[in-house]
Amino acid sequence: MPVIIVNKETNLWKEICSEYATKRAQSESNSYMSSEKKSSNNTDINKKHLNDKQVYDPSKHTPVFCNYSFIHAPIDDITQIQIDTRITHPACINYALTPIQDFERELALKTANQRPKTPMKKSPKDIPTIEYLEKYVYPILLKGIEQLLVEADKRKCLERKRSAFNALDYLTSYLYYNNPIRIDSNEQNNQNLALNNQFFENIPFVHEHFKKHPRAPLPKSLLWSEDEAALIIQSFYRGYRIRKQPEVQELRQWQREWRESNRNIHDVVDNFWRQRTPLAPV
Structure with a gap:
């Protein structure tokens, strides 16, 4: 389908704002992929603003501009222009024509050169x-x-x-x-x-x-955990209840007296046998 691309006049202030927005988006992006997507979106928006692709309509367009990208280039004195109808057309006066294929190729090269470079990874000591x-x-x-x-x-x-x-x-x-x-x-x-x-x-x-x-x-x-503490407390209390009985108290008293009387039983036995054993002859 025949297509006509019209190059619109650019505004310097809009170009500055779009460039600033692109740089700000790149600086705030956390990864290269996100910055690449944002830059591609911005270039697409710029393309929409800079170029107007229209389907060829004989009622609105002249066939001379079919499949060409054109921009209005005013000339001071048109009377001094000599037109050769074999190679050009009078409708092309005051217009600059470029084949759409060449225009798209140049635009692709420009956008490729404008892609942000891969940011260098900073060490943890260099970042804020x-x-x-x-x-x-x-x-x-x-x-x-x-x-x-x-x-x-x-x-x-x-x-x-x-x-x-x-x-x-x-x-x-x-x-x-x-x-x-x-x-x-x-x-x-x-x-x-x-x-x-x-x-x-x-x-x-x-x-x-x-x-x-x-x-x-x-x-x-x-x-100790709760189970261990409960087990130790219960065992100590059961032992206390048993030691409190009269029979057990009497047995413990007898054991205490027996230990006191036989505290030095080993020394007593050694002394007994030492006295009974005769001295060795000299």
């Missing part, structure tokens, strides 16, 4: 503090806090005033064992030792710190 926190710290930290709340709920820390669960120790071990840099560098070792050595005391800097500054042991009231 807020961007570093949002990109490297918060994604892992928020997951760690979520797991921390789940573990605290399992340990029933929200139901008691005292608990053996240390939130800082758990969060430290979670951040250390889920560090992407450490996982990438020691991926094979971590796959083999993931379930065996993921303890807070096995972290190297924690192990070195505990050598110089050992922690005091926790009381048994924090280490």
Whole structure:
């Protein structure tokens, strides 16, 4: 189908605004693919503004401009122009014509050259503090806090005033064992030792710190579970009830007196046999 492309007159202010919008979109994009999509969308919008593709209509267009891209180029003095009808047409006066194929080829080259280059990856030390926190710290930290709340709920820390669960120790071990840099560098070792050595005391800097500054042991009231504490308390109370009986009290009194009288029984036996044994002849 014959097509006519009309090149519209461009506005300098619109070009500046579109260029600024393109640069701003590229700077705010997080990846090259998103920036490429935005730039392609912007170039498509620019094409729509700069070019008007119309289907050839004999009632509206002259056949001279069919399959040509034209733009109005006014000339000061038309009378001085000599027209050769063998190679041109009088309707082409004041117009610049370009074949549509050449025009589309040139436009494709321009848009290809205007595509944004692949941004260089910055190291974490070169990016701003807020961007570093949002990109490297918060994604892992928020997951760690979520797991921390789940573990605290399992340990029933929200139901008691005292608990053996240390939130800082758990969060430290979670951040250390889920560090992407450490996982990438020691991926094979971590796959083999993931379930065996993921303890807070096995972290190297924690192990070195505990050598110089050992922690005091926790009381048994924090280490025992409810079932273990109930079993120990019940067994102690049953033993107390049995020891309270008169017969058991009398037996314990006799055992106490017997131990007092026979405290040094070994010395008494040695002295007895020492006195009965004659001295060896000289």
